[in-house]
Amino acid sequence: MSVEILANRRIPPATPQMVWISDQLASRIVTAGFAYQTVMEAFLVHAAGDFVQPPKPFVRPGGAAKEYELGYLVSMPAYVGGSLNALGAKLITGFPINLTRGIPRASGVIVLFDTTTGVPAAIVDCRTISARGAAATASICVDCLGAKTSLRVAVLGAGPIAHETVISLFMTKSRPIDSVLIFDPVGDRARAIVEAVSPFTDVPVQLAPSARQCVADANVVIAATTGAKAYVQQDWLNDGWLIIALSSDDFVPDIIQSANKLICDDFVQNDQEDMLFPRLVRSGAIGPERLYGELGLIVAGRIAGREGGERIFVNPTGMAIQDLAIAARVCATEACRAGARPLTC
Template identity: 30%
Template sequence: MNAVPSNAELSSAEPDPVHGLSVLPRAVVDTALAGLARESRAVVEEVYIHAAQGRLVNPDSLFLRPDPDPARRERIIALPAYVPGENPAMGIKWISSFPGNLDLGLPRASALIVLNDLRTGFPTAVIEGARISGYRTALSAVVGAHALSGGERRAGRLAVVGTGYIAATTVRELLADGWKFDSIAVHDLFPERAASFAAGFADGAGEVVAVGSTREALAGADLVLLATTAVQPHLADPSWFAPGAVVLHMSLRDLTAEAMAGAVHVVDEVSHALRERTSLGLAVDAGLVEYADIRPVGDYLLGNARPDRSRLAVYSPFGLGSLDIAVARLVLDHTRGAEGITTVPSFTA
């Protein structure tokens, strides 16, 4: 792991590590991410390799639930991390998920990321984090799809269950990565959202149709994207999935423990992926999945594991704070002096 930088190693473009603070709003973040697709993908892959090698400092995320009722889905999560490497970074993401916002015409998730100076520990930047969080989640899905498909970038049918920002961003990034689909089947509990989603990808993505049930969407799908807000498993029958399908289980809690049995299981980091009553955690607790059989996606990136297309593969990345911090650092580095950034030179003075 790299040591913190000396004074001489700090770029002259860095904010004052004791008193300066940069504030990056969503518009600045969106512009930066649009021009950093390749670099962001490389950062995600590097973090996953670090995770597989045990090199991250990524404490367990902390969940704040304002209402203890398990049926309620509102939560705020704190994800601190230190990322080693050529461009080390340190900070925390504070992200809320309030599904009821959708009924108010607001995004489900909102977030901010705080980056800290590596030498002094003082905060140096506050960055709008929901876009970074959503984008790195989509890139995580792309990396997993590529690793578990053997780099084919081809699926006869893509099933999309859940049609929010994460799902839309993931499909866009799959297409940008060169994936080709004969058809895309889309399902959402709200049919109007599924129809709107399908219409948004009608050009350039093969046949895109909204269907009336999850089972109909999954039928014959080689690649499956689960991006719901489910808090209780609801997919209980593994026969709904095509043999050898790759399931991008981004929402983590859609599959019952029984449906997880017998599949290849891949995660971002094993211990994190078993927390907070995820489907994989429940399956391990029930004795239906062996802990030793779960592999980090970094093993596939390193060539230490290879995809088995004869079995259902379920990719369940819990969401490492390291990804947010690393991508936020990339955004900050590429927006020095950009219009729209607010600099507070004496924030802590």
């Protein structure tokens, strides 16, 4: 082959080696602070509009009626720009019956692609990433929308997300938390959170005997249950509350309709969800003029957060861009540790 032909020959870029990140490895890298900072960046990129995030398609093998036994699969493809620069998809299943089998209700992976070549770059177990990403979102909501003093926090539910949320509240920033009450019908799960967190704080973290007693004196209510339906009543709550509905069907419609500010992470995505808040919007019970704004705009300081003694309802259904952002940062951290070429994820 002549020198001229060799000189003009295009040499393809090196193909990155596919990386597998186990949940064990991800959990060591994704501390509460790591998740908080990365999710904050994802919200800022969202506010800047440098992302692509189509609605989530659901696959239900047995239809909605048999979701408990036969489960569902959610596909969450996305691109997030800025310094995060991640392209991929989160694939996550939900099998409620798994709780009776002693295994997690939800399982999934995040697939990342090289943003220069489109070559598959990594597969990441997303169990810890999902839980700590949701917990970071809850902590960010408290910082942007909660009272500035005397936070009295009620947590409904004691699954993995609730567990990580309580840890995040204490581990990511210094906050004026006066008390944390936790209620879950499965008392052992709530007790496990109390035992895990109490050694690291002087703030009382205690079990509540009922949902009503849990929220009665709270000005921050975080719901992270697995399918509870409209049991929290309006007269249970103090005024001036912040509700962070990671599972929004816990609250009767009157509570949502009485909020001064209605906020979510992404209104287009939220509209596709089968949860109470978007159902009220789609039915016309809540008019579009009532929707205050997206969380990223508040994080970016483009619209106000809490103003006085408002009642604020936030329904962050979880964005693919935040999960992809965390996974990409995990890949970069592990590549750096291993001395490998950083992935363009």
